[in-house]
Amino acid sequence: MRFRIKRSGGTPANPYPQDPAPAPAPAPASAVRPSPPEPADPPLSPHETALIRASVAVVEPLAADMTVYFYAILFARYPEVRPMFPPGMDAQRGRLLRSLLHIVDLVDDPENLVRFCGHLGRDHRKFGALRAHFPAVGECLLAALARYAGPAWTADIAAAWTKAYGAVADVMIDAAEQDAAVRPAVWPATVVRLVPHGHGIAEVTVRPHMPYEYAAGQFVSIETPWHPKQWRYYSPANAPREDGTLTFHVRAVPGGSVSTALVHRAAVGDVLRLGPPMGDMVLDAAVSDDLVCVAGGTGLAPIRAIVEEVARRDGRHQVQLFLGARTGAELYGVDDMLRLAQRHHWLTFRGAVSHEYIPGIRGSLPQVLAEYGPWYQHDVYLSGPAPMVVSAMETLTLGGTSPDRIHHDPFDTPVLATP
Structure with missing residues (x-):
């Protein structure tokens, strides 16, 4: 087996009575990730x-x-x-x-x-x-x-x-x-907004109590007050905002205590804890101005953050965005992506379903990538279920894309991949 680095009621005022002492003054961004x-x-x-x-x-x-x-x-x-x-x-x-x-x-x-x-x-x-x-x-x-x-x-x-x-x-x-020496071990963060999307998916927006610096495309571990010591990893669906809030796309996984709590139990005002940002699937990893972004399911979150980051940089990249799901009902986030594509001339958006006959593109994301490729002159960002990412990587490399230009974060657990 080989593994790769590159990659889901009220609360007491203080649900974590043993939180560490306040952190030192925030360090410059350049010092946050030594x-x-x-x-x-x-x-x-x-x-x-x-x-x-x-x-x-x-x-x-x-x-x-x-x-x-x-x-x-x-x-x-x-x-x-x-x-x-x-x-x-x-x-x-x-x-x-x-x-x-x-x-x-x-x-x-x-x-x-x-x-x-x-x-x-x-x-x-x-x-x-x-x-x-x-x-x-x-x-x-x-x-x-x-x-x-x-x-x-x-x-x-x-x-x-x-x-x-x-x-x-x-x-x-x-x-x-x-x-x-430069930042705390954990960041308490208050839930400020919850938006259900159906099919067990919800957007959870939190506001950290201390400055939280990260890069679009990274992922974050989250602990809830109902399941202490259990941390699960999610990607912010937004580039860094002026108000400091982060939005996560969470799917309630059967048997998943943390994901189920975030989707079905969390309420505005609850306090979660965030671990440090991790991951290398960031925009600065690209060597080309032409990007292909591929998202399956809640894998849309880091891809959306990267698209927002391109917009923040005045659209210096040309972005082809593919969003896939099994059925049209599961293809969440389409309206949001269409609005972004209408607003930004550099963004082209395509949605595809693999297990339902509906108007539009039909097929798995790897199949659609092969149909619209080749992409050997592009940097490619992949996010979604591990089988989709592995299959898409195979399709891309067969089409001539260098593995060094294929960016993805770990599958399921931080910094670890199990293809």
């Missing part, structure tokens, strides 16, 4: 890299059980860390597994390894992670790996994992401590 130093060489030798990847191949069939064991011994040996985690650990165990495998995938790619681990370090601040916690995690991680690798675990493999974990921990700690 870049950790990048090592000149991979942290491991080729032999050490081979040892680690060989050990992962041994434990991967048992990876789910290994993560259960890891958290069991972590909480048994260091019970003081248990309150940092949600009561239900299924999602957390999955994140650990994906991040671990992704780090292994990047051990010989120092630039992306530092970027990935820097994101993790900054994002883990919201859980209360401190420098002192990292040795405990490393100890238990190696114990879990040794148990499930069995006879394949050797002293050389243990030494390679110790070295790799030390390098990863150093990057995460440095990134977190640099981040702590």
Whole structure:
């Protein structure tokens, strides 16, 4: 398995009585997203890299059980860390597994390894992670790996994992401590507007209590007061506004406690918490003035924010926007996009449905992209369900689009992709 970086009643006045102390004065925008130093060489030798990847191949069939064991011994040996985690650990165990495998995938790619681990370090601040916690995690991680690798675990493999974990921990700690110097770990934000769209989708607009700087196209983790320690990731559907508000498009996922609460339980005046902005699917990543933006479902949110950002920059880009859904009823946001296209000559909008015969374009988004392409001279921004993004990437690359010009954020979880 390989993973890629590039990518859903009243409240008490203070639902978070243990919020951290007020943050220092806001730093300039240039200081808000510090870049950790990048090592000149991979942290491991080729032999050490081979040892680690060989050990992962041994434990991967048992990876789910290994993560259960890891958290069991972590909480048994260091019970003081248990309150940092949600009561239900299924999602957390999955994140650990994906991040671990992704780090292994990047051990010989120092630039992306530092970027990935820097994101993790900054994002883990919201859980209360401190420098002192990292040795405990490393100890238990190696114990879990040794148990499930069995006879394949050797002293050389243990030494390679110790070295790799030390390098990863150093990057995460440095990134977190640099981040702590310029901004808070979390931002309380009051719900100021709710707009239902049907089919379990709602627009949720919040106003952070402190300045919140982000770039159009990034994504944000959200925690609700009803499910503490459970964070889910959504993209603002707007470029930064003067009033500081952010609007999220949220679909209530069956069994999804956070998404269901945001769509069906949240009310104006409720206070949520936001984690730091993340993601590299931003306008400045483009090398061309010709853009193709492709959105499926609530993937419209970051695409809409990018289109707004183009408008803020006086329309210096030509944008082809494709919006897709299974049926016409699910094709939400069409009227908004049509108004934008009428207002801006540089924006061309097309909507398509894949499972219903109605007037207009019919087909999946990858099929429509192939029909209207090729797009090898464009930068392409993709957002939506993971299968759609993967299929669209295949269509684009077959049509001659360089992978370096295809921008998407992680699938489902931050900074992690599972094609």
